[in-house]
Amino acid sequence: MLERPKRPNDLSAFWMPFTANRQFKQAPRMLVSAKDMHYTTDDGRKLLDGTAGLWCVNAGHCRPKITEAIRHQAGELDYAPAFQMGHPIVFEFASRLVDIAPEGMDHVFFTNSGSESVETALKIALAYHRAKGDGSRTRLIGRERGYHGVNFGGISVGGIVNNRKMFGTLLAGVDHLPHTYLPGKNAFSRGVPEHGVELADELERIVALHDASTIAAVIVEPVAGSAGVILPPKGYLKRLREICDKHGILLIFDEVITGFGRLGTPFAADYFGVVPDIMTTAKGITNGVIPMGAVFVKKEIHDAFMNGPEHMIEFFHGYTYSGNPIACAAGLATLETYREEGLLTRGEELGQHWEDALHSLKGEPHVIDIRNIGLVGAIEMEPIQGQPTKRAFSAFLKGFEKGLLIRTTGDIIALSPPLIITKGQIDEIVDHVREILRSID
Numbered sequence: 372m373l374e375r376p377k378r379p380n381d382l383s384a385f386w387m388p389f390t391a392n393r394q395f396k397q398a399p400r401m402l403v404s405a406k407d408m409h410y411t412t413d414d415g416r417k418l419l420d421g422t423a424g425l426w427c428v429n430a431g432h433c434r435p436k437i438t439e440a441i442r443h444q445a446g447e448l449d450y451a452p453a454f455q456m457g458h459p460i461v462f463e464f465a466s467r468l469v470d471i472a473p474e475g476m477d478h479v480f481f482t483n484s485g486s487e488s489v490e491t492a493l494k495i496a497l498a499y500h501r502a503k504g505d506g507s508r509t510r511l512i513g514r515e516r517g518y519h520g521v522n523f524g525g526i527s528v529g530g531i532v533n534n535r536k537m538f539g540t541l542l543a544g545v546d547h548l549p550h551t552y553l554p555g556k557n558a559f560s561r562g563v564p565e566h567g568v569e570l571a572d573e574l575e576r577i578v579a580l581h582d583a584s585t586i587a588a589v590i591v592e593p594v595a596g597s598a599g600v601i602l603p604p605k606g607y608l609k610r611l612r613e614i615c616d617k618h619g620i621l622l623i624f625d626e627v628i629t630g631f632g633r634l635g636t637p638f639a640a641d642y643f644g645v646v647p648d649i650m651t652t653a654k655g656i657t658n659g660v661i662p663m664g665a666v667f668v669k670k671e672i673h674d675a676f677m678n679g680p681e682h683m684i685e686f687f688h689g690y691t692y693s694g695n696p697i698a699c700a701a702g703l704a705t706l707e708t709y710r711e712e713g714l715l716t717r718g719e720e721l722g723q724h725w726e727d728a729l730h731s732l733k734g735e736p737h738v739i740d741i742r743n744i745g746l747v748g749a750i751e752m753e754p755i756q757g758q759p760t761k762r763a764f765s766a767f768l769k770g771f772e773k774g775l776l777i778r779t780t781g782d783i784i785a786l787s788p789p790l791i792i793t794k795g796q797i798d799e800i801v802d803h804v805r806e807i808l809r810s811i812d
């Protein structure tokens with residue numbers, strides 16, 4: 372047997388993503404199992420999952436149907452390439468996804484993550500215009516405070532400074548819409564805020580600057596999640612859609628968080644009644660259990676690629692694991708679980724209770740805004756002078772200690788529980804948050 376040298380700290384090898392590594396390794400927080408709405412820590416404590424893992428475990432943890440589907444598929448067809456050959460389950464899964472997608476989104480390209488879905492969507496947009504003989508449309512428009520994953524395309528169109536500033540000049544030819552965070556006008560709005568539809572008109576300004584003939588696509592999160600739950604003002608997404616249509620610009624919705632029931636509808640496109648041309652998804656597609664993503668496109672976009680000699684590859688793009696059979700099996704079982712338990716619309720039933728519970732935190736220490744939509748919530752705290760994010764980190768640590776998993780970004784507590792949550796558990800989350808707010812500096 373290979374003798375491995377002993378290491379002084381056996382947590383050292385794993386360079387943890389998006390983590391304060393040194394702080395963690397001095398005081399590790401370990402999750403060892405999970406079931407339904409709870410995690411269990413290595414010291415045997417239960418944590419109520421207020422964040423569905425990372426916005427992904429929409430049906431709750433370790434659901435038997437999903438676990439069984441994975442086990443079965445791993446014993447039957449563990450891996451098969453999807454380049455120049457196929458396997459039945461990937462076609463079946465694509466069809467079932469199209470069944471629940473917004474009208475007209477008829478084709479699905481599989482990836483392994485939200486970041487890859489974004490890269491794929493941006494490439495489809497560029498290649499689509501070129502395939503139509505409109506190859507000068509190369510510019511991509513994102514939005515300030517947008518999060519579109521961590522790959523180069525995604526951070527270029529994204530608008531979170533810490534995710535961008537270390538990585539050079541990024542993609543050329545990208546511009547940004549202003550964000551829609553207007554605390555002065557919209558603080559403590561319940562649901563979609565009233566003010567700010569005119570921010571969509573900034574797209575006209577960008578078009579006037581660059582000319583529509585140079586712009587391929589606009590990409591936005593319908594509800595910005597990672598930047599702290601920033602909602603689109605009333606009418607904003609419709610206005611963006613109109614301006615894109617007027618100028619022949621593709622509209623991409625990044626639904627990596629909002630997809631699969633988070634807002635109380637299958638997709639945010641359904642919630643807002645605005646259908647994009649391309650939609651990126653991941654996370655809830657397999658209940659977060661196996662890495663997977665999918666990009667949905669309208670028929671016209673797909674069909675624009677289907678020309679030239681029939682033996683030629685139409686789109687030079689794909690991943691070794693695109694449509695991995697085990698991920699597809701997990702995805703199919705996830706969709707069945709969502710359907711059987713009505714989870715894609717459960718956020719609508721619980722929305723009012725969620726909203727009332729969250730807004731009962733108004734007036735608690737540090738709270739300067741509360742935002743909600745579907746089963747998403749944000750409690751924004753006043754930052755400690757000169758020490759941004761410190762208060763939120765204390766809140767996170769306190770929650771972990773007291774039995775609630777929250778996510779923080781900036782000085783915002785973001786909540787997005789599994790969609791199986793009960794009203795009693797919503798109250799429990801809010802009671803915990805109240806206690807946290809009262810106990811931190």
Ligand SMILES: Cc1ncc(COP(=O)(O)O)c(C=O)c1O
Binds near residue numbers: 486518520521596597
């Ligand atoms: C809107 C959005 N796009 C893309 C991503 C990136 O997904 P992943 O971490 O799976 O690459 C995320 C992740 O949170 C997201 O919220």
